[in-house]
Amino acid sequence: MELRRLGRYGPEISVVGFGAWEAGGDAWGPNPSDEQVLAAIRAAVDAGMNWIDTAEVYGRGRSEELVGQAVAGIRDEVLIFTKVGGKDSGSGYRPEEVKRAIRASLRRLGTDYVDLYQIHWPDPSVPLEETWGAMAELVEEGLTRFIGVSNFDREQVERCLSVRHVDSVQNQFSLLKQDDRREFLPWLEERGVGYLAYAPLAFGLLTGAIRADTVFDERDWRSGKQHQGEAYRNLFAPGKREEKLALVEQLRVVADRLGVALAPLALRWVVEQRGVTAAIAGSRNPEHVRSNATAGDLKLDEDTLAEIDRIFA
Numbered sequence: 001m002e003l004r005r006l007g008r009y010g011p012e013i014s015v016v017g018f019g020a021w022e023a024g025g026d027a028w029g030p031n032p033s034d035e036q037v038l039a040a041i042r043a044a045v046d047a048g049m050n051w052i053d054t055a056e057v058y059g060r061g062r063s064e065e066l067v068g069q070a071v072a073g074i075r076d077e078v079l080i081f082t083k084v085g086g087k088d089s090g091s092g093y094r095p096e097e098v099k100r101a102i103r104a105s106l107r108r109l110g111t112d113y114v115d116l117y118q119i120h121w122p123d124p125s126v127p128l129e130e131t132w133g134a135m136a137e138l139v140e141e142g143l144t145r146f147i148g149v150s151n152f153d154r155e156q157v158e159r160c161l162s163v164r165h166v167d168s169v170q171n172q173f174s175l176l177k178q179d180d181r182r183e184f185l186p187w188l189e190e191r192g193v194g195y196l197a198y199a200p201l202a203f204g205l206l207t208g209a210i211r212a213d214t215v216f217d218e219r220d221w222r223s224g225k226q227h228q229g230e231a232y233r234n235l236f237a238p239g240k241r242e243e244k245l246a247l248v249e250q251l252r253v254v255a256d257r258l259g260v261a262l263a264p265l266a267l268r269w270v271v272e273q274r275g276v277t278a279a280i281a282g283s284r285n286p287e288h289v290r291s292n293a294t295a296g297d298l299k300l301d302e303d304t305l306a307e308i309d310r311i312f313a
């Protein structure tokens with residue numbers, strides 16, 4: 001598995017990491033069993049993924065608990081990234097709340113430090129400089145080695161940089177969502193800020209497993225029965241899903257010619273983009289995890305990358 005440094009000062013991480021969003025349930029409908037989650041995480045580590053990304057809000061803390069169980073005994077071999085706050089009953093962002101939150105995460109994870117602690121979402125109700133200052137103090141206290149942000153734009157990152165270096169940005173990025181590609185990613189690279197791409201498989205659309213007639217469980221947000229946020233409206237709403245799947249079928253032709261599966265091809269395209277450090281890929285299925293991991297050693301030439309760009313232009 002190829003390794004890259006996360007930003008200017010961060011650790012060496014595999015170009016594909018394990019995302020534990022669904023580990024605690026509440027993501028894709030019926031919750032996976034604890035045994036499924038633990039098997040998937042262990043498959044990821046065995047396949048060369050040396051970091052796991054989670055958050056306090058994933059499964060209301062259950063994801064962190066399961067990650068802690070999975071890495072017990074191999075903590076020195078696996079980097080743990082987690083996040084404070086979130087849109088779903090996460091902790092607040094005032095300095096005292098941030099400091100309480102990381103200690104709660106450490107208890108659930110069963111460790112005395114995390115490798116990367118991230119602000120999950122911007123919160124205009126709290127001055128960003130105050131929150132980022134508290135994050136910097138966590139590094140000084142040894143509770144986290146590095147700090148980053150998630151779902152941030154350039155102006156917000158600039159405000160953080162005025163206080164302390166930003167080790168990483170974690171944003172949504174895939175063949176079907178390339179907003180950060182042209183300007184933000186090169187700008188971050190120039191400033192030594194790492195970039196973690198979440199949802200690099202567009203919530204399953206780029207795996208080839210979803211079809212136009214796929215029926216999602218009513219508890220799965222992709223069904224549109226629970227809520228209809230931006231990701232649903234842009235990718236899964238009637239008409240949008242069919243439009244995106246037509247592009248996926250064109251990508252399948254490329255994958256078949258190369259003799260690779262769709263998911264690792266889509267993942268490799270992401271990590272080939274300037275400024276991207278690594279992609280986050282999660283699954284409850286160990287076989288899918290092992291397939292995703294093959295993106296870490298996949299080679300794509302310039303002609304192939306250009307062909308994929310033309311499909312998704």
